[in-house]
Amino acid sequence: MARPTPLSGFPELLPQERYVEQHVVATLARVFELHGFANIETRAVEPVEQLLSKGETSKEVYVLRRLQAEGAAEDAGLGLHFDLTVPFARYVLEHAGKLEFPFRRYQIQKAWRGERPQEGRYREFNQADIDVVARDELPFHADVEVARVMAEALSALPLPALTLRVNNRKLIEGFYRGIGAPDPAAVITIIDKLDKLPAAEVAAQLQADAGLSDVQTKQCLALAEISADDTSFVERVRALGVEHELLETGLAELAAVVEGCAAGVGDRFTVTASLSLARGLDYYTGTVFEIYMDGYEHLKSVGGGGRYDALASDGKTTYPGVGISFGVSRTLVPLLARGELGADRVVPSAVLVALPAEESRADSDAVAQRLRARGIPTEVAAAAQKYGKQIRYAERRGIPYVWFPATEDSRHEVKDIRSGEQVEADPDGWRPPAADLRPRVVSGFDATSSTADPTDAPDQEE
Amino acid sequence: MARPTPLSGFPELLPQERYVEQHVVATLARVFELHGFANIETRAVEPVEQLLSKGETSKEVYVLRRLQAEGAAEDAGLGLHFDLTVPFARYVLEHAGKLEFPFRRYQIQKAWRGERPQEGRYREFNQADIDVVARDELPFHADVEVARVMAEALSALPLPALTLRVNNRKLIEGFYRGIGAPDPAAVITIIDKLDKLPAAEVAAQLQADAGLSDVQTKQCLALAEISADDTSFVERVRALGVEHELLETGLAELAAVVEGCAAGVGDRFTVTASLSLARGLDYYTGTVFEIYMDGYEHLKSVGGGGRYDALASDGKTTYPGVGISFGVSRTLVPLLARGELGADRVVPSAVLVALPAEESRADSDAVAQRLRARGIPTEVAAAAQKYGKQIRYAERRGIPYVWFPATEDSRHEVKDIRSGEQVEADPDGWRPPAADLRPRVVSGFDATSSTADPTDAPDQEE
Numbered sequence: 034m035a036r037p038t039p040l041s042g043f044p045e046l047l048p049q050e051r052y053v054e055q056h057v058v059a060t061l062a063r064v065f066e067l068h069g070f071a072n073i074e075t076r077a078v079e080p081v082e083q084l085l086s087k088g089e090t091s092k093e094v095y096v097l098r099r100l101q102a103e104g105a106a107e108d109a110g111l112g113l114h115f116d117l118t119v120p121f122a123r124y125v126l127e128h129a130g131k132l133e134f135p136f137r138r139y140q141i142q143k144a145w146r147g148e149r150p151q152e153g154r155y156r157e158f159n160q161a162d163i164d165v166v167a168r169d170e171l172p173f174h175a176d177v178e179v180a181r182v183m184a185e186a187l188s189a190l191p192l193p194a195l196t197l198r199v200n201n202r203k204l205i206e207g208f209y210r211g212i213g214a215p216d217p218a219a220v221i222t223i224i225d226k227l228d229k230l231p232a233a234e235v236a237a238q239l240q241a242d243a244g245l246s247d248v249q250t251k252q253c254l255a256l257a258e259i260s261a262d263d264t265s266f267v268e269r270v271r272a273l274g275v276e277h278e279l280l281e282t283g284l285a286e287l288a289a290v291v292e293g294c295a296a297g298v299g300d301r302f303t304v305t306a307s308l309s310l311a312r313g314l315d316y317y318t319g320t321v322f323e324i325y326m327d328g329y330e331h332l333k334s335v336g337g338g339g340r341y342d343a344l345a346s347d348g349k350t351t352y353p354g355v356g357i358s359f360g361v362s363r364t365l366v367p368l369l370a371r372g373e374l375g376a377d378r379v380v381p382s383a384v385l386v387a388l389p390a391e392e393s394r395a396d397s398d399a400v401a402q403r404l405r406a407r408g409i410p411t412e413v414a415a416a417a418q419k420y421g422k423q424i425r426y427a428e429r430r431g432i433p434y435v436w437f438p439a440t441e442d443s444r445h446e447v448k449d450i451r452s453g454e455q456v457e458a459d460p461d462g463w464r465p466p467a468a469d470l471r472p473r474v475v476s477g478f479d480a481t482s483s484t485a486d487p488t489d490a491p492d493q494e495e
Numbered sequence: 496m497a498r499p500t501p502l503s504g505f506p507e508l509l510p511q512e513r514y515v516e517q518h519v520v521a522t523l524a525r526v527f528e529l530h531g532f533a534n535i536e537t538r539a540v541e542p543v544e545q546l547l548s549k550g551e552t553s554k555e556v557y558v559l560r561r562l563q564a565e566g567a568a569e570d571a572g573l574g575l576h577f578d579l580t581v582p583f584a585r586y587v588l589e590h591a592g593k594l595e596f597p598f599r600r601y602q603i604q605k606a607w608r609g610e611r612p613q614e615g616r617y618r619e620f621n622q623a624d625i626d627v628v629a630r631d632e633l634p635f636h637a638d639v640e641v642a643r644v645m646a647e648a649l650s651a652l653p654l655p656a657l658t659l660r661v662n663n664r665k666l667i668e669g670f671y672r673g674i675g676a677p678d679p680a681a682v683i684t685i686i687d688k689l690d691k692l693p694a695a696e697v698a699a700q701l702q703a704d705a706g707l708s709d710v711q712t713k714q715c716l717a718l719a720e721i722s723a724d725d726t727s728f729v730e731r732v733r734a735l736g737v738e739h740e741l742l743e744t745g746l747a748e749l750a751a752v753v754e755g756c757a758a759g760v761g762d763r764f765t766v767t768a769s770l771s772l773a774r775g776l777d778y779y780t781g782t783v784f785e786i787y788m789d790g791y792e793h794l795k796s797v798g799g800g801g802r803y804d805a806l807a808s809d810g811k812t813t814y815p816g817v818g819i820s821f822g823v824s825r826t827l828v829p830l831l832a833r834g835e836l837g838a839d840r841v842v843p844s845a846v847l848v849a850l851p852a853e854e855s856r857a858d859s860d861a862v863a864q865r866l867r868a869r870g871i872p873t874e875v876a877a878a879a880q881k882y883g884k885q886i887r888y889a890e891r892r893g894i895p896y897v898w899f900p901a902t903e904d905s906r907h908e909v910k911d912i913r914s915g916e917q918v919e920a921d922p923d924g925w926r927p928p929a930a931d932l933r934p935r936v937v938s939g940f941d942a943t944s945s946t947a948d949p950t951d952a953p954d955q956e957e
Contacts, residue, residue, distance in 0.1 A: 036809045037589045040573075043540065045586065047593055048533035048600065057532060068866045069844035069874030071510035072517060076619055077605065078505065081562075094562045099555055099609035100543075100574070112562070124507065127499045129684075131509055133841055133892055135877050138510065138582075147561035157538050172878065174856060219616065296864075347498045379595055383533035394636060402758075405529045412531030415597050415672065430595055 042150030043157045043360065049431075050369045052376040052472050054159070057190055057361060058141055061161050061328035065139040068178075070163055075120035075136050077145075078111040084119060113145040117162045117358065122345035125166055125352050125406030134352075135145060135167040137176065141361070152370075153332035153363045160363075164356030166344055171353040173286060176320040176340055177293035180304070181279035183357045184334075186296045187324070191374065191476035194327040195302045195335075198260075199290050200310035201320055202339075204283025208256055208270070211277030212249045219243040224257055225311035257309035263295070264288040266306045283319075290320060301478070318342040322357050326364055335360045378431030378472040381410040383465050384447070385427040386436045388414040393438070400438050400445070403460040409470065411436075424450055433469050436460075504612030505619045511893075512831045514838040514934050515899065516621070519652055519823060523623050526648035527601040530640075537582035538614050539607075540573040542806070555609030575607040579624045579820065584807035587628055587814050596814075597629040597637065602904055613834075615794035617826045622825075626818030628806055632813040634908055635748060638756035638782040638802055642766070645798075645819045646756045649786070650764035653836065653938035654826060656789040657797075658765045660722075661752050662772035663782050664801075666745025670718055670732070673739030674711045681705040685721055687773035719771035725757070726750040728768040745781075752782060757896060763940070780804040788826055797822045840893030840934040843872040845927050846909070847889040848898045850876040854899070862900050862907070865922040871932065873898075883931050886912055895931050898922075 039045070062072065084094050085157035094319060095206070114120045117140050125136065127253075141161040147170040150156060163182060172350060180197065187195050205224070220243045227235055232254060239245045239253060259269050267284050287306055294304040312321040317339040324336030336359040344354030358462040368374040382402055386397045394413070401411040414423045420437070427435050427450055439445045447463060448455040464470075501507070508516060546556050557575040569642055576582045579602050587598065603623040612618060625644060627637040642659065649657050667686070671679035685700045691699075694716055701707045701715060714735060721731050729746050756766040772781040779801040785800030793886065798821040806816030830836040846861045846866055854874070863873040874894075876885045882899070889897050889912055898920070899908045909925060910917040926932075 036591075037585050038591065040538065043538040045538055045590070046535070047590060048535055051535050052533070064845040067870070067872050069842050069872055071514070071842050073508070073510055073513050074501065076505040076507055077607070078502070078619070085562075095559045096562055097557045097575070098560060100547075100558055113559070118748075123499050127501065128507070128509060129498075137842070139875070145539070157540070321508070380531050380533045380599070381528040408529070410529050411529055412599070415629075 042155050044155055044366045049376040049379045053374050053474050056474050060189050061186045068182045070137045071138040073140055075124050075177045077113055079114050081110045081112040084112050095145050095147055115146045117145050126345050126347050135165050139163045152367050155362055158362035160360050161371045162358040164354050165369055166352050166354035176355045177290050179355050179357050180290050181294050184298045188298045191474050191478055194301040195479050196325045198305050198307040198310050198323045201283040201287040202317055203279050203319055204287055207277040207279030207283050208275050211275035211280050212252050215244045221311045227309050239454045259308040261306050264291055316341045335363045375475045376472040377475055380430045381407055382412040382432045383470050384411040384434045384436050385432045388417040391417045396438055399462045504617050506617055506828045511841045515836050515936050518936050522651050523648045530644045532599045532601040535602055537586050539575055541576050543572050543574040546574050557609055567848045577608045578606050588807050588809050597627050601625045614829050617824055620824035622822050624818055624820040626816050628814050628816035638817045639752050641817050641819050642752050643756050646760045649653040650760045653936050653940055655940050656763040658787045660767050660769040660772050660785045663745040663749040664779055665741050665781055666749055669739040669741030670737050670743050673737040673742050674714050677706045683773045689771045721770040723768050726753055778803045797825045811848050830847045838934040839935045839937050842892045844874040844894045845871055845932050846873040846896045846898050848875045849885045850879040853879045859900050862922045
């Protein structure tokens with residue numbers, strides 16, 4: 034086999050990069066579980082007609098074919114999922130009889146889209162979703178909850194500052210109805226283009242395609258201009274003088290989400306009421322979310338979600354839901370590629386046990402096993418080279434400590450190869466400082482939470 | 496959407512079942528990392544010609560096609576990987592310049608095979624692999640290491656007793672050469688059928704197809720009958736009176752693996768030298784492994800592996816390797832389906848904070864947040880029902896504690912809903928017993944390791 038070349042759109046991580054992803058995934062999982070969200074995984078495939086019924090042909094579905102299949106195979110018509118929402122909706126319907134509702138779940142899995150690869154957009158990517166789904170009715174406080182949980186989880190990550198933009202479809206639809214727009218849905222579709230088109234062009238479309246007057250158009254654009262990191266947006270909307278019951282409901286809901294996220298997120302995480310956010314027309318019926326990463330606005334949103342009044346339905350029962358999805362690959366792969374994120378080791382080992390001679394491998398193994406018994410990741414040198422070479426072996430891997438086993442003439446000693454300090458040590462007693470126990474994520478971005486280490490035992494933090 | 500039906504061969508787990516899988520995966524990862532193995536993931540797809548070049552058409556490769564692709568798409572000719580070895584070999588070649596050798600990695604990922612589904616055989620399945628790969632030369636002690644690490648990891652799992660069967664291709668090939676077999680490779684292929692065919696039938700084939708005499712045939716069958724949980728097999732092989740240099744090397748290697756695994760594995764894990772084990776002809780050149788689960792022999796092997804002298808090669812450099820793969824889905828899905836394994840909760844929450852009235856949701860949220868700040872997974876009741884109903888809400892989910900927030904007339908109280916005991920408690924001080932902090936895996940099989948809980952912080956075990 035000649036040396037293979039990378040496959041465009043299918044990013045693969047080196048061990049030290051993968052460690053960063055493991056850290057991020059573990060941190061997200063820890064926060065989600067602290068809030069009582071249960072983990073599930075769904076199969077990678079769904080019936081193609083299900084995938085396409087979401088009107089998402091743009092998602093470029095990958096269809097499967099069995100190489101050996103003859104005739105109508107059982108698994109004909111399957112495709113790889115392009116998100117975690119379609120499979121989750123199917124999972125809820127399929128397993129409804131065995132689930133407890135409201136069902137609060139998180140899911141961190143890969144998805145596949147055959148779209149044109151570019152920075153932040155991959156054909157295979159990892160994402161993390163949380164959703165709350167209920168039978169028949171889902172109280173509004175679930176919207177606040179998913180926003181708060183995702184905000185808390187994301188603010189614990191070693192990433193650039195993030196912004197969770199929030200809006201509410203009831204608010205904007207109520208406003209458009211309040212000004213007498215003949216086709217509120219058309220207005221939403223056009224307003225959604227504000228981040229791509231100049232305002233004048235959007236204004237022209239609002240008049241031409243949504244039938245708005247000049248005054249109505251100005252009101253719509255004035256609404257879209259409003260954004261605030263607190264509930265001050267409520268007064269600014271009211272100042273526009275539009276009245277509608279749905280608008281009031283939307284204002285109250287949006288204010289509740291913004292207020293609910295205020296506590297517990299650090300400086301590097303902002304929750305913004307952003308009244309231009311529409312998030313297409315699809316299935317959203319209330320709260321809508323999008324996540325942006327500071328300095329990486331060209332990636333567009335790195336996450337999003339919202340409230341669906343009918344996430345799933347089997348004809349008899351309807352399952353409303355609300356959720357947010359975060360693009361793990363979309364954020365990490367660009368940051369890793371640019372060297373903005375990394376880890377300080379290429380192996381988990383905190384200690385390399387040196388090997389005085391090949392015949393003493395059993396002794397070195399025994400020392401390693403005594404360290405491991407106390408939770409210290411340890412490896413034994415691969416070969417009995419000169420100690421200088423064994424130290425460089427550790428250096429190249431970022432292993433901070435080299436252990437020299439006792440000999441007839443000497444006791445056990447351990448060397449911190451960064452400082453050069455070497456001390457006598459007991460294999461059943463010595464331990465490295467907690468910070469050296471595992472690889473560290475090296476990031477220019479401070480995580481606001483000191484508990485970002487996924488391996489911290491939260492119950493023993495005191 | 497009508498209620499969907501399950502897709503044969505694509506098992507999906509309920510939250511409490513998935514918890515067991517999470518526990519198993521975390522336990523494996525913890526042991527692998529304690530031994531300094533680094534984690535990687537490879538993309539799900541490989542070029543189809545790579546997948547097929549392994550001669551594994553029986554693996555029923557799933558080929559991908561993009562629904563929207565026109566003409567020669569970049570990703571034409573891709574298929575889903577059917578194991579983790581082919582992608583790992585490609586990863587090593589592709590990233591060789593950026594890896595440190597010997598490269599010790601673990602990989603826990605899904606793979607896909609379009610074969611006929613049956614208990615233990617799925618079209619989508621999760622597996623866990625460890626391998627050590629070197630450039631040019633890999634010392635034999637790596638064989639002992641992967642066996643020991645996998646033995647230690649597996650013996651920490653809440654599974655039925657497992658047996659790691661080990662043999663050595665040099666041993667059997669040397670033996671066949673020593674008796675003067677004209678075609679040792681043919682003998683290996685036929686001897687490999689001993690677990691499917693009666694010995695008389697195998698004997699007939701050895702004579703007809705491998706050209707063995709009656710005496711040679713008896714010697715081969717006598718060798719294959721030898722198995723031992725210790726190094727006593729060496730004397731039994733020697734007693735057969737065959738001499739060959741390769742046989743001696745193989746005996747020494749096999750003895751080293753059996754001896755190397757003796758320590759650190761409990762009663763429920765056995766390492767057996769099994770001289771009938773041949774594991775096909777493919778790429779194995781020395782040590783070969785297979786894993787079996789007691790009482791589930793009908794699943795055949797639930798794992799396997801061995802030494803490859805050329806795991807990968809780019810023409811200039813050869814990368815020898817040795818590894819073992821463990822079938823996570825193959826073992827867990829049958830045990831979960833039979834109810835032999837489960838978890839005692841369907842949510843991670845240890846505490847449900849009750850809701851006296853919808854208006855006091857903020858207060859209940861605040862109590863929950865104080866508990867979470869100390870690492871206690873907590874959720875708040877979904878609705879302000881009567882307390883009796885809220886307790887049943889916790890019961891249905893297996894949440895052991897219900898917290899009643901302070902009111903004007905009462906202090907904070909927490910109830911263990913299993914015992915009914917209710918006590919005053921401080922949200923900033925109370926904590927549940929460590930055993931209640933997370934869901935517990937319920938298993939009839941005792942894990943031999945008391946540190947099987949993946950959430951233990953090994954550094955704080957003392």
